[in-house]
Amino acid sequence: MKGVKQLNTEQVDVAVAARGDDDGRLPRARASLVGVISVAAALAFGHLVAGVIDSNASPLLAVGKTAIDITPKPIQDWAKATFYTYDKLVLFIGMGLVLLGIAVAAGLVSRRSSTPGVIIAVVIGIVGIVAVMVRPDVGQLSVLAPVVSLVTGAGVFRLLHRRAYEIVDDADRRKFLKVSVGVVAGVGVAGVAGQLLANRVDVEGSRTAVGALAPTTPAPPVPTGVDFSPATPRFLTSNRDFYRIDTALTVPKLRAEDWALRIHGAVDKELTLRYEDIRQRPLIERTITLACVSNEVGGDLISTATFIGVPLRDILADAGVKPGADQLFSTSVDGFTCGTPVADVLDRGMLAIGMNGEPLPVEHGFPARMVVPGLYGYVSATKWVVDMNFNKFTDANAYWIDRGWSQKAPIKTQSRIDSPHSQDTVKGTRVTVAGIAWAQTRGIGKVEVRVDGGDWRPTQLATEVTVDTWRMWKADLDIRPGDHTVECRATDKTGYTQTQDRADPAPNGATGWDSRTFTVST
Ligand SMILES: Nc1nc2c(c(=O)[nH]1)N[C@H]1C(S)=C(S)[C@@H](COP(=O)(O)O)O[C@H]1N2
Ligand SMILES: [Mo]
Numbered sequence: 001m002k003g004v005k006q007l008n009t010e011q012v013d014v015a016v017a018a019r020g021d022d023d024g025r026l027p028r029a030r031a032s033l034v035g036v037i038s039v040a041a042a043l044a045f046g047h048l049v050a051g052v053i054d055s056n057a058s059p060l061l062a063v064g065k066t067a068i069d070i071t072p073k074p075i076q077d078w079a080k081a082t083f084y085t086y087d088k089l090v091l092f093i094g095m096g097l098v099l100l101g102i103a104v105a106a107g108l109v110s111r112r113s114s115t116p117g118v119i120i121a122v123v124i125g126i127v128g129i130v131a132v133m134v135r136p137d138v139g140q141l142s143v144l145a146p147v148v149s150l151v152t153g154a155g156v157f158r159l160l161h162r163r164a165y166e167i168v169d170d171a172d173r174r175k176f177l178k179v180s181v182g183v184v185a186g187v188g189v190a191g192v193a194g195q196l197l198a199n200r201v202d203v204e205g206s207r208t209a210v211g212a213l214a215p216t217t218p219a220p221p222v223p224t225g226v227d228f229s230p231a232t233p234r235f236l237t238s239n240r241d242f243y244r245i246d247t248a249l250t251v252p253k254l255r256a257e258d259w260a261l262r263i264h265g266a267v268d269k270e271l272t273l274r275y276e277d278i279r280q281r282p283l284i285e286r287t288i289t290l291a292c293v294s295n296e297v298g299g300d301l302i303s304t305a306t307f308i309g310v311p312l313r314d315i316l317a318d319a320g321v322k323p324g325a326d327q328l329f330s331t332s333v334d335g336f337t338c339g340t341p342v343a344d345v346l347d348r349g350m351l352a353i354g355m356n357g358e359p360l361p362v363e364h365g366f367p368a369r370m371v372v373p374g375l376y377g378y379v380s381a382t383k384w385v386v387d388m389n390f391n392k393f394t395d396a397n398a399y400w401i402d403r404g405w406s407q408k409a410p411i412k413t414q415s416r417i418d419s420p421h422s423q424d425t426v427k428g429t430r431v432t433v434a435g436i437a438w439a440q441t442r443g444i445g446k447v448e449v450r451v452d453g454g455d456w457r458p459t460q461l462a463t464e465v466t467v468d469t470w471r472m473w474k475a476d477l478d479i480r481p482g483d484h485t486v487e488c489r490a491t492d493k494t495g496y497t498q499t500q501d502r503a504d505p506a507p508n509g510a511t512g513w514d515s516r517t518f519t520v521s522t
Contacts (some may be wrong), residue, residue: 025111026164034160035107035117037183039099042121042153044190046128050145051197055250056135056334057142058194059128059149064091065249066131073403073506077294080245088249106157114161118154125150136335156183199253203362206255210275210367213354216282219306225463231419231434232472235465236287237303239361245292245301245377247399248334251362252384259367261351265329265390268320275367278353281310286350286373289438289470291411293376294505298416298514302438304469307371308354313346321346325390329398330370332384339398339407340380342390344372348441348468351385373468374441376409376509406508413439413498414511415447415473415490420518429481429520433459434474439492443467447490449475456489467493479520487515 026034043060050058056065068076068091079087102124110117128146132138160183163176226235237243256275263271285308292301321342328340328349340349349372353360360366365383372380378400389396393407401407415437420426437444443464448456462472473488491497502512 026161028108028111030164031107031111032104033107033180034157034164035103035105035110036100037160037180037187038117038121038153038157039103039106039124040187041156041183041190042125042149043099044187044194045152046145046149047194048190048197049148049194050142051194053144054138054142055198055201055253056138057132057145058198059132059146060095061249062131062135062138062146063128064088064095065135065247067091067095068247068249073294073400073405076247077505080294091249110157110161114158114165117157117161121153121157122150125153136331201253201255203253203255203366206257207359207362207366210256210279210353210359213279213283213308213357213359215285215308215354217284219285219287222287222465223463226465227462227472228434228474231432231474232436232462233418235304235462235469235472236356237305239305239356239358239364242303242305242355242364243290243292243301244363245294246334246363246383247336252332252334253362254333254367254384254386256359256367259386261368261386261388263316263319263388263390265388266322266325267316267390268322269318271315271319273315275353278310278315278351278368281314283308283354284311284350285354286371286468287465288371288373288468289440290371290377290381291438291440293378293405293409293509295510296505297414297502297510297512299510302416302436302470305356307350307352308357309350309352309368309371312349312351312370315351316346321390325392327391327393327395329389329391329396330382330385331387331389332365332382333386334384336382337396337398338370338379338382339393339396339401340370340372340375341408344375344380348373349380374411376411378405379407379409404506409508411438411440412509412511413437413442413444413490413492413496415488415498416514417486417488417516420486420516422516422518424516424518426479426518426520427522429478429522431477431479431518431520432474433477433486433488434472435488435514436470436472437488437490438470439490439496440468442492442494442496444471444473445491445493445495447471447473447488449477449486449488451477451479451484451486453485453487459488481520481522483517483519485515485517487513489513 046059083090106117106120132146259275261273287306289304295301328345330338352371353368369383417435419434437447447459450456459473459475499511
């Protein structure tokens with residue numbers, strides 16, 4: 001037993017006494033500490049190696065991403081709604097607590113021998129390896145990161161366990177403390193270094209270097225009278241306020257100079273485009289309202305911006321999409337996939353590189369994303385898009401399809417009440433009811449409101465910007481004092497009036513009339 005103190009019987013007795021336990025077990029606190037430090041070391045060193053190879057290979061991130069991927073969308077949406085943009089922070093904290101629990105448990109079952117703890121370390125290590133291996137967004141080398149985690153976790157556990165177990169006197173205790181402090185310091189350094197390495201990709205620098213994007217055909221300036229703010233949202237949503245939905249645990253960091261888009265599958269000629277290829281084309285600008293299929297009736301997963309980019313029709317003319325293909329199966333750098341009808345793509349799809357006059361914000365898909373007005377985001381709006389494969393809907397299911405969502409999902413004609421707010425008390429009997437309505441590609445024809453189930457009354461529509469954007473509406477109503485409920489319904493320009501039937505967001509978008517209950521007081 002190289003390097004291990006050989007204890008005589010008397011020393012063993014002393015050691016046992018020092019451990020404070022008459023049957024030779026480590027005190028609980030010390031055993032737990034060994035577990036916690038080992039798990040921290042495993043994570044930190046794995047994170048460091050991932051920082052060198054590929055930040056997506058970090059075992060902690062990979063487990064988190066896999067957890068997101070296997071979580072059903074209703075639970076994801078609930079987390080999103082409950083924790084808002086902190087949902088991923090909550091996931092990290094939850095994972096941290098689970099790992100802490102496992103670490104303490106590993107220590108506690110190893111009070112006599114280090115073997116159970118080492119076995120647990122190996123098992124968690126293997127989970128990490130599998131989580132990294134099944135990630136679509138990491139290369140072959142990446143498996144090194146969880147392997148290092150496994151070896152570090154098991155090794156540190158054995159080392160610290162032995163040191164803890166051998167404590168006979170104060171000198172041993174100091175030695176144990178010294179080694180523990182040393183490992184903890186190593187954990188700190190490795191964690192910080194891993195983080196710095198992971199952040200070395202300067203995506204904001206790349207975004208700044210892109211500079212101003214000047215469209216060859218700018219969108220017409222937004223006319224006046226397009227909203228009734230503050231009774232409704234402003235017509236254009238700022239990049240900051242624009243709703244955000246993605247499955248990515250950390251926002252992908254892809255520099256414009258590293259970006260490439262591969263176009264392949266059922267095409268006459270495969271193409272690989274670089275950022276400059278896109279930028280040098282004549283750029284168009286379109287004002288479009290994006291909506292998420294998860295938006296509940298009355299929900300806020302809908303926003304409007306002007307997007308700058310290139311019509312996909314123009315790019316795809318060079319590739320030549322074969323007549324048999326009906327699905328554009330696109331993939332983002334983080335492995336998210338999306339299936340869009342080729343007909344819609346060729347009709348009005350756009351590869352966007354700018355949003356509200358700036359290069360796309362990183363959270364909204366920098367360097368490039370898809371935008372197809374009239375289709376919910378999960379079937380049309382791939383952010384950080386790097387791959388476009390033309391195939392058939394029967395060939396491949398995109399990310400959300402196997403999770404219970406429809407392959408095809410055109411945006412439904414819907415409307416929302418923004419004023420009054422629920423439970424508001426309105427002073428005076430002249431009440432402004434206002435909101436938004438949308439029916440992308442068709443346009444809004446009229447919006448009506450009714451109070452307490454009475455007759456439908458017309459509302460005033462704000463100026464229409466395009467049929468692909470939301471349209472604000474308002475009505476000033478005389479309502480007697482008391483509690484009331486107001487409802488709204490939109491009719492699009494095809495003459496279709498949105499259905500009263502309540503439907504959940506799954507599988508292809510919520511339906512039903514929005515309503516608000518409020519009080520009028522004199
Ligand atoms: N890479 C990637 N693109 C994505 C998603 C995603 O999870 N990953 N989510 C989609 C969904 S569900 C919607 S509603 C829109 C939202 O775009 P936004 O975050 O810019 O508002 O992006 C789509 N594009
Ligand atoms: Mo979405």
